Amino acid sequence: MCGIVGYTGEQRAAEILVSGLKRLEYRGYDSAGVALETADDQGTCALDIVKRVGKVAGLESELAGKDSDATCGIGHTRWATHGRPTRENAHPHVSCSGRVAVVHNGIIENYADLRSRLIQSGHVFVSETDTEVLAHLIEEALDTSAEAGTTCDLMEALRIACGQIAGAYGIAVVSADEPGVIAVARKDSPIVIGRGTQGSYVASDVIALIDATRDVVVLEDGQFARLTPTEITYTNAAGEALEPVVTHIDWDIDLAEKGGYPDFMMKEIYEQPRVVRDTLVGRLSGAGEIDIDELGLSFEELNLVDRVYIIACGTSLHAGLIAKNNIESWARIPCEVEAASEFRYRDAIITPSTLVVAVSQSGETADTLAAIRDARIKGAKVFGITNVVGSPVARESDGVIYTKANKEIAVASTKSFIGQVVSLTLLAMLLGQVKGRLTPGQTRMLFRDLGDTAGYIQKVLDTQSAAIAEAAAACAHASSALFVGRGMGAAVSFEGALKLKEVSYLHAEAYAAGEMKHGPIALIEPGFPVIAVATKSAVYDKLVSNLKECEARGAKIIAVATEGDEEIGRIADHVIFVPKTCEAFMPIVATVPLQLLAREVALMRGCDVDQPRNLAKSVTVE
Template structure:
């Protein structure tokens, strides 16, 4: 739930802070500039409070000390505090932006937390599940706590362990020995902790060193020239380097300006996997849009195109060599279970219709948070598909582990390289949507649907459910979708005007059938997330089974109408549903294909989308709903990118 950044490198390089008008190079030097730059890019992970810790002094003969500044609220409040009371230049720093779990968003609960002797600072992402027991033991020994957080327990434990490890090094030890002592202290403490955590720590007696650790929570290393970085996401250091290292489960890392050392919690050396980040710093900026979400909505044609890129050979046949899963496993699969949360779950619902149609394999879609608690029936012939934008959603992580324990094979569909879910799965299929900064997901949703469709076509091709020319036909349809999505984006002014008109609405309903049903659910979710409005999505055929009681005079109802070419007269049925609610006073906003005049008699407003094959329709019909939710929130004066109570990566259950 939190963003974390660490820096070890020169104290000054002449760079300026990217945070215009605040906390420039006169405050904290290069270390603080690097950390604030990373925190700004990670603020989407949590924005209840922010703080930094620097090891300062020593270069000019002055005594080294630990300097910390933290504030409740947005990162801007921290920057204001740093401007008011600048910190000395430093070559070592850690920073944190928090989404509150234990203890409210106050200055005292903000990270970093310091040890009792004031010589060590620690920041934390995740939850220490046994913190209450550890805290009680420390309090019994006379340790006083200044916060309500679980994190402060680790600060006191690390402070004690570091003092012991440094004492073992002795006065003759050099900086490298002090750094290794801090790493050993981290290993000792991590073996005591239970739960999900990423920890970063700095110590006065180990200048130039940042130590980190991860269990069930993300941490990556950035490899710079003359400096190294730690972050909960590569966005933390993407403005400075694209070279990164992937850290595994239960590992401790020690960085200095010119070295990175990784071990297990037991001290065994580890050689981490190196990778290169394929997007740049500009991709994480707003690019002239008012909101990151607006930018990301407009990036959807590229997100779909990039997810398709390189997945066909010269003959047009589908190739997914990156899966690296035994094809025999895929051929004998007799059931697919999709596990995901929120928007990703709705992408799975869309995929269910296509995969069952193409592959004739039963597909179940499960909320990951409920999956392992209902004792699911899994066998070695079950393929579990885990969908997650971040790859760190803890509900999905735990569902993946349960599935593998039960003998099922797991395939991850994910947008974030080096994250936990694809690492722990048997195979991974990456989307290529690029960084998604806005908390409410948009382009990741379209990329996930696209990746799911690629998987479904690959299975159909592999198992002989479709002929090669049939697969190529659908692939051509998919490759045409970026242009279709762009067409929708070019027509959004009408949707924006509607949003401004309905800004005072108290409730909005969404209706759909077939692949339009999960689109209705996603449209309602976006409006809840962004505009804090009551919104519900329903299967249109369920209207007369209860939901029609909600319809009253003036009630806005979005109706996602399928193509007139859809099977089983589905189009006529949905048009009839629109007429039913309109007859009861609803204001019907119908999303329909170009040229579909049959909807005119049942619509107060028709929002047109290009004609596309039925199974491709969600890629275009969801876009007006995304724009509508964003524009309503903006018109209400709300923060579109960081809605209240939400965080981008839900790393606790």
């Protein structure tokens, strides 16, 4: 979601802030801004606030004209929650005096009450945002202290402000009255801090700090930090000193570059064979058992599991739909898949023998975090599937599988989805073993077949470009599209429709193909695109019958089919072939051409595939 960058040190802050904000563009945003500490002719410190609606490049151009020598500042990219994308609503937000500036990620749930009280006290607001109350609360704490003749520095004022707010926040604050100091706080919104040779840094994502340092501190909920050019100190809400845990980042910055591909989405689609291989490395023991080092749950605890809930949002939810089939087939345990945003608000049946599997690419999705916290209170065991080591989902789960996808930059998830499906498949196999439903021999065979999907994905990437381009041309000028499938193919269809919507802005819906005649078939008219996941399966003949119903009404049919299938060509206008694999692993292979199809349609429609409008990479608000 929103992005935070801060720096205090010896170098020109504006350049460092802009560089960091560019690294955070992948998260999605609609405006950007910075607060820089400057000095007037008498040497008095003041804050220079520069904000722009639109891309960071516009902000960069405006800052270039200022030639600022400031060595301390904070920056932000905003994804609108409270208030429209305007300059007034862009961060940083300042106090009435203009002496305090704040950047903030998250949502302040009680901001309306706080705003009303502050206005009654004489504070003047200029934005529609919830964040602005922070600047005024901090100013109020500083003014109250000054009037009382007591000592209150910026850190203490931030602690007082945080004590009055409810909700989620990652906050960085500067004050013209304390030059060179950045005060930081975190609750339910990621904050990363690091020391480099030329100063101190803060950001909402380690990717913004990677050029400066590889050793970072991931701030925990309820913790605060004070950054100066020469040191960083950490405290809790009571102001007591803390000794932070330092994490070393060992991935290379090249992973965040395009590597010769025209866009990050293409690059990450082509990285999927590696993701499959890396996620499987070391996961099978010599005895033919699934081996998950981070399991955190004993086999005895897993054997007691009698119900599984998979909770997730968006793309991750579709990974859960695929896993449901495998868990119920291999472990014979009832499995339900639910949107985390809904799960947390209903009275689900949860007992100590319930396993809740939380799936989140970023590991910081607000709805998913809230849902797993509620599940833990009710006594469930919680297992996390995430791409980010040390993320909140990982820390708050009893066990975890990391997807090994490395940093994913494009907003629309591709390689993380494949990593999630592979990881959930491993969990399904493990549950099957623990329940005595899968023998070591069966597990070895399944594991081998699962590993083969890496090569199958590569074959699709190498051979199907022309077929995908032709199919995309048939969709590019449509106003809507329908995705259909049966069995595992239905789950793949849901993900295919989501990808097309996300990156091309073409309306698309997905249905289990058997449901078409119960309403959706009314949409079919000559030329209407129907995209079918028509790989060979136990329900293949049923799907073909459904497609014939579409053909009879003039639909333009695009089929993802198994190599060697000659029958499908007599129905479909365009066929994209994928290698044959067992039905349980078909979604891993069949999803890839739909990702490529969505990208190709988006490009034909002139869309930015890496940063789709209105979307954010990491959704840290409800």
